[in-house]
Amino acid sequence: MYDEKCPYSIDPAGRDIHGEAAKLRARGPATQVELPGGVVVWTVTDTALIKRLLTDPRVSRDTYQHWPAWENGESELARTWPLAMWVADRNMITAYGAEHSRLRRLVAKAFTTRRTNALQPRIEAIVASLLDQIADLAADGPVDLRATFAYGLPTQVISEMLGVPDDIRDELLGIIGAWMTGEMSEEEAATLEERVYTLLARLVGHKRDHPGDDVISALIAARDDEDGPGLTERELVDTVLLTFTAGHETTANLLDQAIYALLTHPAQLAMVRDGRASWSDVIEETIRSEAPFANLPMRYAVEDIEIDDEITIAKGEPIMISFAAAGRDPAVHGPDADTFDITRPTRGDHIGFGHGVHYCIGAPLARLEARIALPALFERFDAMELAVPADRIVPLTSFVSNGHQELPVLLRSGRTAS
Template sequence: MSTPSTVGPVDMMDPTLLSDPFRGYSRIREQSPVARAVFAGSNTPIWLVTRFEDVKTVLSDHRFVNNPANVPGTDAPNLRDELITARGIPREYAQYVLDSVLDADGDDHIRLRRLVSRAFTARRVSELRPRVEQITEDLLDRLPDLAEDGVVDLIEGFAYPLPITVICELVGIPEEDRPRWHDWGKSLVDMRPGAVAEPLRAMVTYIQDLIGRRRARPGDDLLTGLIRAHDEDGDRFSDTEMITMVLTLVLAGHETTAHLIGNGTVALLTHPDQLALLRSDPGSAPRAVHELMRWCGPVHGTRIRYAAEDVEIEGTRIRRGEPVMAMLVSANYDPRRFDDPEHLDITREPDGRREVHVGFGHGLHYCLGAALARQEGEVAFGALVRRFPGLELAVAADDLERQLLPGSWRLARLPVRLHS
């Protein structure tokens, strides 16, 4: 029998919660470790799981699945379909956002993940580092030219271009087409009904055309490998899955990293002691990235999971078929796991190889590109503080404009003065 929540249903669009999710979800965690909530665009209530160990359970336990169709013996409410309808996405395009490797379970998930996992191994990512460093230096070289009255938007001038260039080169998106992906990515977080439909159509059409071009002229890129896997065994990898994979890799491969760089830069600039530590010890960058991902990571809530059977967490029974969201933001601030969690400490990790936070998720769906994102963060923060030792915010931290989206933490822009 479920224990009554000590907080009322959480409105995930509550402006107070959106403006300070770190303290907001921490309060919810302490009052009700498993809380009812209402998600934007849906009438179906969901469970929020907020404590560190419980979040890890939801993300690794086979009793929770990503696809509601895999819940046995019941018609689970398909929250994903409700959200697609609410956002005005045409049904013929919904499959490209509902049926990705991020949403698959079991053998389907393993099959899809294996198709691209070689591109994101530690060895492959290490081989990419010189190119990541070169892209970073080139972008920082051009940054002063983008300034107006001494102020430059670090999101547009650096945080976005770095990861989108890296992932597009890896996947095989031509340089001249990359600005379109940046625009499309921004459009996908527009919460207005119908705002996503046209960008999604454009992306699918573009990928279909690019697949045709790459078939005619293969390259040394991930897309060529996906085409080869499809053509050699079309029963194993469908046309729709190939388009969806490209869409997922490009968008997931730059959006999160861009906002990690943006959020992390603000954190360092508003904590001069931590900035000084990083500047005095460039070798601390791997540990700094871990801590920044914990302290101000851009992803606060995971994709919806569904209980495949009745599961009890912290005295609350989550019934078969009910939707669940694991709250990374509250887990990463859980004092049961972290000493003084609200304190930013880039030396918190004993070394740069360990990862005790859940900023990149946990379990089988742990972020495929985590190693690449960490590397891009290490290079970006290290180069930024070295090249611009006088870097400072051009507005007060409280005046920074954010995109207020449930489950994420993103800057709309980041005006800074370089002072090289």
């Protein structure tokens, strides 16, 4: 039974994302949760309700228009909340209505099916290069596949797509990595915000002076075109930040979790190797069971939304979607929803990349990278195993980003050993 007097205090470090998701699900389809900084939000765990809300025009992601507590960015909360960077940006994700459509059209040009498929040879080349590099590292002992492979591949792919130089990329990745943590002070958050926008201004300035055949150059051209779509400088910068962040973090978590799942479920890996299941099955079941973003702040009720006889989300109240909870919703995936099973009939019935107008525009690219990377890795190192017991693999310090801090493995090849 839902208790409006007792919001659940979420663990900002995300030490047990799925345990918390189960507790929240038990409280009802939507329940109030306290985030770091004392901000109370409605967290939605029920898949059917999530789909309903993500397609409801009464739900917005525009913090400036529809969250009264934000006061158009002038409130004390807006200035001091440690999680402000999650909601303060202005881009296609946070825009509402026609503004969202205008901004999404600009970015969608870079992620058409044709352009995504055309990246396959380049992705294959990057994967081959990374595998050679980690093979060299393997001589010295365990290799962290999170850092070297799961993270290395998508960061290089998205950097090339956007046109981000290596020196800026590395600094930007460091800032975003710190930003993803759920445990951050007001001062640390303010410092990160200043650093990221200083760096992004430098990046945009560099691309204005050195345009190329890349996404950032195209966005700058749209921004600077007097007859263009009216892209503001803030929208330009925040769209670059969004595309870069979402373009690597979700894919890194997908690869990380898929590798971990197969190494801890050898019978499932054997099914792929002998043809009883496909790599696409692995990918979809991984997205279902380990949503790349576990929880995603925030959305807002544009007007009162009645959920049921007991729950009404009032106009202006914030909403957080629990994609982790939805992925393991027993109403959709059965009583064994916590089990990794690549033959599960509902493995593709997930919303791990969103739903509705805000469905992740880069999802086809993430899947393509995984379809190339995973079989290449497991073929190259066909006797690979975890270097430490599974229970010593530590999750990221985040209630949003769902991956591991490290994924240490022994990169063994049965063919070489024989």
